[in-house]
Amino acid sequence: MRHGKYRFIVSFLAVPLGLYVLFVVSPNVQALIYSFTDWSGYSDEINFVGLDNYARLLADETFWIALRNNAVLLVVLPVVTIALGLLFAYLINVGGARRGVVATGLRGSKFYSAVFFFPYLLSVAIIAILWRQAYSPRGGPVPKTMAAVGVDPPTDGLLGSPETALWAVIGVAVWHAVGFYVVLFTAGLAAIPRDVFEAAALDGANRFTVFFRITLPLLWDNVQVAFVYLGIIALDFFAIVNIMTPHPEAISNSTEVVAHYLYTRAFSGDINPQYGYASAIGVALFFLTLTLAAVMFRVTRREQVELG
Amino acid sequence: MVDVDRRVFLRQALAAGALFLPVSGMMASCATAGSGGNEQAKGEVSAKNPLGVDSSAPLEVITFAGGLKTTFPEVQAAYKKAHSGAKVTVKGMVNINSLQPRFASDDPPDLIDDSGAQKIPLGTLVGGKQLADLQPLLDAPSVDDPNVKVRDTLVDGTVDVGSYNGTFHALNYVLFVYGMWYSRSLFDKHNWEMPKQWDDFLDLCAEMKSAGLAPVGYAGQNAAQYVTTTLLTMAAKRGGPDVLVKIDNLEPGAWEQPAVGDAAAAIEQLAAKGYLLPGAAALEHTEAQTEWVKGKVGVYPNASWVENEMKSVTPKGFDMVMSPVPSLGSDDAMPTEALYASPGESFIVPSKADNVRGGMEFLRYMLAKDNAMAFTELTGSLTVVKAANEAVEPKTTGLESTQAALQAAGENTVTYIHNLWYGDMHKACTQAMADLLAGRKSAEEYVKACQQAADKTAADDSIEKYERK
Numbered sequence: 001m002r003h004g005k006y007r008f009i010v011s012f013l014a015v016p017l018g019l020y021v022l023f024v025v026s027p028n029v030q031a032l033i034y035s036f037t038d039w040s041g042y043s044d045e046i047n048f049v050g051l052d053n054y055a056r057l058l059a060d061e062t063f064w065i066a067l068r069n070n071a072v073l074l075v076v077l078p079v080v081t082i083a084l085g086l087l088f089a090y091l092i093n094v095g096g097a098r099r100g101v102v103a104t105g106l107r108g109s110k111f112y113s114a115v116f117f118f119p120y121l122l123s124v125a126i127i128a129i130l131w132r133q134a135y136s137p138r139g140g141p142v143p144k145t146m147a148a149v150g151v152d153p154p155t156d157g158l159l160g161s162p163e164t165a166l167w168a169v170i171g172v173a174v175w176h177a178v179g180f181y182v183v184l185f186t187a188g189l190a191a192i193p194r195d196v197f198e199a200a201a202l203d204g205a206n207r208f209t210v211f212f213r214i215t216l217p218l219l220w221d222n223v224q225v226a227f228v229y230l231g232i233i234a235l236d237f238f239a240i241v242n243i244m245t246p247h248p249e250a251i252s253n254s255t256e257v258v259a260h261y262l263y264t265r266a267f268s269g270d271i272n273p274q275y276g277y278a279s280a281i282g283v284a285l286f287f288l289t290l291t292l293a294a295v296m297f298r299v300t301r302r303e304q305v306e307l308g
Numbered sequence: 309m310v311d312v313d314r315r316v317f318l319r320q321a322l323a324a325g326a327l328f329l330p331v332s333g334m335m336a337s338c339a340t341a342g343s344g345g346n347e348q349a350k351g352e353v354s355a356k357n358p359l360g361v362d363s364s365a366p367l368e369v370i371t372f373a374g375g376l377k378t379t380f381p382e383v384q385a386a387y388k389k390a391h392s393g394a395k396v397t398v399k400g401m402v403n404i405n406s407l408q409p410r411f412a413s414d415d416p417p418d419l420i421d422d423s424g425a426q427k428i429p430l431g432t433l434v435g436g437k438q439l440a441d442l443q444p445l446l447d448a449p450s451v452d453d454p455n456v457k458v459r460d461t462l463v464d465g466t467v468d469v470g471s472y473n474g475t476f477h478a479l480n481y482v483l484f485v486y487g488m489w490y491s492r493s494l495f496d497k498h499n500w501e502m503p504k505q506w507d508d509f510l511d512l513c514a515e516m517k518s519a520g521l522a523p524v525g526y527a528g529q530n531a532a533q534y535v536t537t538t539l540l541t542m543a544a545k546r547g548g549p550d551v552l553v554k555i556d557n558l559e560p561g562a563w564e565q566p567a568v569g570d571a572a573a574a575i576e577q578l579a580a581k582g583y584l585l586p587g588a589a590a591l592e593h594t595e596a597q598t599e600w601v602k603g604k605v606g607v608y609p610n611a612s613w614v615e616n617e618m619k620s621v622t623p624k625g626f627d628m629v630m631s632p633v634p635s636l637g638s639d640d641a642m643p644t645e646a647l648y649a650s651p652g653e654s655f656i657v658p659s660k661a662d663n664v665r666g667g668m669e670f671l672r673y674m675l676a677k678d679n680a681m682a683f684t685e686l687t688g689s690l691t692v693v694k695a696a697n698e699a700v701e702p703k704t705t706g707l708e709s710t711q712a713a714l715q716a717a718g719e720n721t722v723t724y725i726h727n728l729w730y731g732d733m734h735k736a737c738t739q740a741m742a743d744l745l746a747g748r749k750s751a752e753e754y755v756k757a758c759q760q761a762a763d764k765t766a767a768d769d770s771i772e773k774y775e776r777k
Contacts, residue, residue, distance in 0.1 A: 161590075251529075
């Protein structure tokens with residue numbers, strides 16, 4: 001029986017595994033090989049240069065700036081997105097007025113969940129272009145709103161000032177992602193038996209206590225999943241940066257991220273392409289992502305809360 | 309319910325992946341395998357066929373479909389007429405660097421307009437010996453007059469800009485003229501005139517500002533380098549064309565020449581006095597230029613492509629025209645008519661192409677006077693064909709002013725090439741320019757940052773160096 005079970009699994013996985021090897025494993029291995037060469041990408045001349053590319057990488061100022069920005073993203077993006085996602089999910093599902101002892105969502109919660117999810121349905125490219133317009137210092141709604149509420153928007157524009165540009169793109173990413181996590185946490189909340197909330201309500205727990213003592217611990221699994229997903233988004237972050245600030249050097253590299261720097265080194269029209277060096281950046285990013293995944297696996301090994 | 313533990317499964321999957329590694333390694337070596345040397349198509353050399361084109365060999369041309377959007381129908385017809393057996397394919401493309409796999413596998417097209425934001429930087433192709441030497445084209449008789457060589461029909465600087473350490477690799481077909489662009493009707497309305505001296509220009513800026521305009525426009529996100537051209541043109545006018553030659557040749561202290569410092573100080577004033585378009589640091593070139601044609605900006609430093617680029621959004625009666633960048637002082641080394649004129653749109657013939665001679669022949673027909681004039685009429689851009697530029701009758705105000713400025717400048721045109729040769733240095737200088745315009749750097753700091761970038765490039769042995777005269 002045990003033997004048959006494996007054959008069963010393998011028969012299902014052969015095709016996807018083959019595709020995975022062809023399109024994921026093989027390019028990764030090729031990148032690793034090219035990272036030890038001086039290949040331009042165009043020439044048929046390839047010389048192995050050992051660890052030269054990696055030595056250059058360590059001395060490359062822009063790479064470190066990009067890495068620092070990724071680190072900021074890695075912390076800020078998941079924390080803010082998850083916090084907002086949890087808050088909205090809680091308000092929509094259990095944070096509303098109580099009918100007797102039954103906790104319900106705010107009025108119009110169905111409408112809100114649709115609205116929150118809507119940005120997630122749009123492609124990142126569309127969103128980035130939309131927000132470029134919204135941030136425009138020449139009459140965009142965001143600076144106008146800021147001025148209306150008494151906050152002076154920077155004269156160089158939110159995307160034109162090194163102090164604000166990164167936060168502006170993070171804002172867009174949060175806006176894009178939060179709807180998905182509202183839905184994820186809503187599903188998580190649905191799995192929590194109502195009587196738990198009722199019992200808490202009968203014991204006189206207020207909304208904060210309910211949230212921090214009951215909702216959050218019972219949603220912890222979902223929160224961890226969200227951390228992994230958002231961490232991966234934070235380590236990539238190519239699309240939004242490339243569309244909203246295609247030339248990060250114009251704003252002191254304040255929005256440069258590793259994936260975009262890699263792209264610049266391989267595909268920019270201004271700099272001689274260096275596929276070998278770009279591959280080295282890619283390999284570095286690969287190991288960073290792997291490390292993050294490993295750390296996450298370790299952290300999430302925690303015991304589940306059993307609900308009987 | 310299958311109860312394989314997720315972790316155990318993942319571990320096994322990873323191990324399985326490792327087994328495939330050697331196989332992938334073999335595939336990697338396939339990806340870059342070349343097909344070896346190509347047999348060049350060759351025909352009989354004759355008076356009618358000076359380049360010895362094989363009249364039956366197919367020809368594949370890639371044009372840039374982003375800005376100019378022409379596939380040279382007249383040239384195609386002329387080529388087919390001369391080589392009746394040839395199948396000519398001309399295809400427009402936007403992302404020229406998507407030809408990368410064809411270069412890597414030694415199967416490139418015969419002629420490419422390597423232009424646009426996704427162009428292939430030529431240094432890479434020169435370094436890999438992947439570009440044909442276009443010397444035979446320069447020495448071939450021109451289409452219009454067999455007694456005149458192609459070389460002698462070209463605008464000065466065309467050979468310089470396309471040469472890499474003495475070998476001519478790229479024919480830059482379009483002559484881009486840089487200057488201060490403005491709306492003639494707007495200037496007429498206010499009774500303004502474009503000043504010839506910088507101090508007068510600053511006075512005009514003050515007037516424009518009090519009239520509610522942003523005096524000078526630029527786009528910080530992706531086009532701060534237009535202002536670099538303004539700065540370096542002023543420096544060249546002040547100190548002579550050698551100022552730019554020294555910068556291109558990475559001579560020690562080239563950016564610290566007094567003329568460059570003076571020009572940087574002038575640009576710094578624009579930022580310090582608040583004469584730049586507010587918010588320009590966050591704008592891309594099309595956004596900022598749209599503000600300009602909407603009449604919110606007085607002067608926009610730009611090149612002659614702007615007229616065609618903004619055609620669809622420019623209101624009727626805007627009448628954009630250009631005039632040369634102002635002189636820093638009346639004792640400048642070059643006259644105030646001096647212009648920055650640079651051949652652009654690099655047409656290249658890959659050395660591994662099947663029909664190298666055909667690629668050059670197509671270029672020879674492009675350089676015929678009538679075909680160059682047809683190009684100018686279609687795109688509004690001048691070419692590097694001298695006779696065509698003089699003969700063409702401009703249909704737009706922009707082209708008219710460009711042609712007049714070029715005539716007034718005569719021999720006094722300048723250009724720089726380091727932006728094409730040294731990408732990292734160019735990027736660093738553009739970053740410094742963005743900082744200067746946003747007030748994050750002073751003129752001195754700008755010069756220092758550029759000099760540092762130049763020194764870094766000069767000291768880096770991995771960067772191929774070029775020289776110009």
